Amino acid sequence: MNDPIHIPVMANEVVHYLLENNGTKYLDCTLGAGGHTALLIEKANRSINVTGIDIDETAIDACRKRFKGSSKVRVEHGSYGNLEFLDRRIGLGDLDGIIADFGQSSDQLLSESVGMSYQQSAPLDMRYDRSAGMTAEEFLNSVGFDELKRLLKEIGQESNASQIARAIVKAQPLSTTDDLVKAVSSVSSPFKLNKVLSRVFMVVRVVVNDELGAIDRFLTYAPTLLKRGGRIVCISFDSNQDGRVKNAFRSLANPCICPPTLPVCLCNRIPTLKVITPRALQPTESEIESNKRSRSARLRVAEKFNPQPITSSR
Template sequence: MKFKHISVLFGESIDALNIKPNGIYADGTLGGGGHSHGILSTNDSCRLIGIDQDKEAIAAAKERLKEFDGRVTFVNRNFSEIKDILSELDIDEIDGAVLDLGVSSYQLDNAERGFSYMHDAALDMRMNTSSPKSAYDVVNSYSCEELMRIFYDYGEEKWSKRIAEFICEKRKTKPVETTFELVEIIKAAIPKKARMEGGHPAKRVFQAIRIEVNNELGILENAIKDFVSSIKSGGRLAIITFHSLEDRIVKKTFQDLARGCTCPKEFPVCVCGKKPEIKIISRKPILPSEEELEYNSRSKSAKLRIAEKL
């Protein structure tokens, strides 16, 4: 299957980086190489570090970016390892970075990856196919309480308790092995009237399981801080999110880094000594244009936030 992915908020994120000649930039979520292609096309002297934990994404990006041979370094790692990656490449600081936190169209549409509730496949959902934990492990080995927690916390699913109970009851006889088996359990657990509201009934549970399998939220805050500390003064970090949980973390982390002092308000003077590390460029998130929403429905929930290193 061809690796296909339409980069969301493409022009807005490329413009946000203020790309300089001879600058070094990182695309922490390389995917099919869309944002990377935009960065490298801006001038003929900037360099790019393309990072992705998905080997198939790396292979696809290498093909797409072959015209920029010599200016790209491909790294098959998780973006949360940015400090180690730069250290191993003997790079002290970069001039900017972009993170697109969405699942690629390829991953969703490739039934074998088990991300989608629209295709029948083995329960997988691993962005890094070498990772030991898959969706099968979460669904079949987590306790009812753990399942309920991740469905509620990561999927904001109001039927979390009932869905978890139905899963635990079903797996007593045999493991839940496929995406469609899981979909049917979810449908059975949600009352018919509720199933008619708010899109596909399995959407929130599948999101929650994917987040748990890939520890997407657990790594995000520290990763943002590590990217900021790795960027030169005046350089920018652009982050695209696709659901409220991610956006909340990005917004709060940016606010914390922009505030500096963490002393209680009643203190007459600062004793912590912390200084602001960034300036927030986008006080409100940048949203897709009407034109983008028309040709790429998956951009509907996307939000772009931008920060500049002080």
């Protein structure tokens, strides 16, 4: 990677919510170009340490250079979908804060070798971790009509899923982003084409990288790494991601499964998180103006709860 072009999204909010608790030990689960990590280090009025992980080796190499010589930043290759393994391998626990900024960086989107953008001619790869897993080409050439239609509907909320899936399956074998653009364009209105293409490319990227599975595993394990009062900040860029964060935070804050007619809680499930942002925060207009990529960002914050068994009246 050359000089990073990625601008950290909702940086003021990330810094505010993570540093507010006067902590010292943080985890950046989506290091990317290192933007959020660098800001946390710069803005803290005390000495803090950040472990930064990313699944993309190119991003990791660039961050190793960026933070070379800094004793405050530890850079590790790994997936937020596999935090338990990473925790056992390098020890992550007792954290004051965690940041996860989901999706792709601008550097990945504009990379000529990865094929994540419909605006770039590139081989259909789309993997964040190019050493493992199925490429977009392998996926698109092996998927059947029914499965592709389902994925376009469920992940992309694409109303023309049927026609698009049929056009893609008919175009098999595909090998470049241009092949995919051509297939989708053949059945889409030119007026809506850009939106449709970005949805189709997003769906393929999400499937190839098992992004939603990784987010679910992250949301299960990450809260266990926080110390009391520790905060978790998640930035999502679509409703699949944000819905998962919202539901996970809510169910960890309100885990009781007793029928509402019961006067006291009998399930004894203990809240482990407190929701700090009842509604997702959005970027300010001036941020959207200066960084268009931020426009769909939704930020949610939760805090590790002081666990007390629920014994009294509900």
